[in-house]
Amino acid sequence: MIRISKKVEYALMALKFISNSEHKLVTAREISDKGNIPYDLLSKILQKLKNENILISNQGTNGGYSMNKRPDEIPLFSLMNVIDGETAIAECLMDNSVKDCCLTDSCSIKNPVTVLQKEVEELFKKKTISDFV
Amino acid sequence: MIRISKKVEYALMALKFISNSEHKLVTAREISDKGNIPYDLLSKILQKLKNENILISNQGTNGGYSMNKRPDEIPLFSLMNVIDGETAIAECLMDNSVKDCCLTDSCSIKNPVTVLQKEVEELFKKKTISDFV
DNA sequence: TGAAATAGGACTATGTTAGTCCACATTTAA
DNA sequence: TTAAATGTGGACTAACATAGTCCTATTTCA
Ligand code: FES
Ligand code: FES
Secondary structure, eight states: OOOOHHHHHHHHHHHHHHHHHSSSOOOHHHHHHHOOOOOOEEEEHHHHHHHSSEEEHHHHHTTTEEEEEOOSSBBHHHHHHHHHHOOOGGGGGSSTTSSTTTTTOOOHHHHHHHHHHHHHHHHHHOOOOGGOO | OOOOOHHHHHHHHHHHHHTTTTTSSBBBBHHHHHOOOOOOHHHHHHHHHTTSSSSEEEESOOEEEEEESSGSBHHHHHHHHHOOOOOOSGGGGSSSTTSOTTTTTSOOOOHHHHHHHHHHHHHHHOGGGGGOO
C-alpha cells in the first residue's frame, strides 16, 4: 500500500496552521486542539521539524513555534524523510538496507523498479508545502 | 513510507518470468526456485492473479501457469490492487474507510492530499507490466 | 517560585506485511 | 487404478512498522 503516514499528515496540518498564523507564535496545544491531533504525538513531530530547521521554537511561557522557511522551500519529499525517515519504493532501494534483501542478487526487476522510484521521488520533490497551505 | 510490497514485487518477478517463457507452462515451483521466492507465498499470489484473469492455470501433472493478458494490458496500479487490496495515499481516502478517521471533519488538507492521490494514481496507472518485462 | 511551554526518552497498543502449515482437488502418467 | 505432480485455499504465526501514551526534564517569564 502506498500512503502518507498519519505523522506526515499531522505535520502538514501543523505547517498549514502555523503558516496561516503569520507573526504570532503558535503552541503545540493550540494546533492539537484545533486539528484534533494527539498532543504528545504532535509534540514529537514539531520537535523534529524544529531540529531540521523547518520551524523555530521558543520555550517557556508564551513560547511556541513559528516558520523558519517559506512553505515553497519545503518539498514534501524531505518532509516525509524528516518525519518517517528514509523513503523508498522498495525495501532493497533504501540506503540503509544493509539488512540484505534475500533477493539482492536474484531480483529480476530491480532496474525498472529503480526507474519507478525516481519518478515517484520526482513527484514528491516537486510538491511543496505551499501546495498544502 | 511509500513502497511496493514484497508481494507485488514477487508478482512482478513472476509475471516477468512467465512472460519470458512464451508457449510453455511455468510452475510455481520453478518460479520460486529461480527467483528465490518463498513457495507458499508465491502460490497465493499466483492464485490471485489467476482469479483476476491475469494468468491461466492448469492443474495436475505437467500443469502450471501461463499469461492470459499481454503485459501492456496490465497496469501496475491494478496489479497492486489485486495483490494488496485497496490502495490510497492516505487512510481517509480509501473507499472502504468506513472506520471513520477521527479527522474526517477537522482535516484541513484533504483537498491537496486528494490531488496528490490522483497524481500518484496516474503514475501507477500509466506503468504497465511491460515496463518490468 | 510556579505556571506555561518545549524537549525528549521509554514504553505500549494496534495493525500490516510477510511467511508458514496443512488438508484438499485435479490431472496425468505409469 | 493408483501415485505423483501440480494448483487451491483456509488458518495460523512471526516480524515489523505505525500510532499513540506516559513520564520526567528543561527553559522562560511573570
Ligand atoms: S530486490 Fe528490490 S526491486 Fe527486487
Ligand atoms: S483526514 Fe485524510 S487527508 Fe486528512
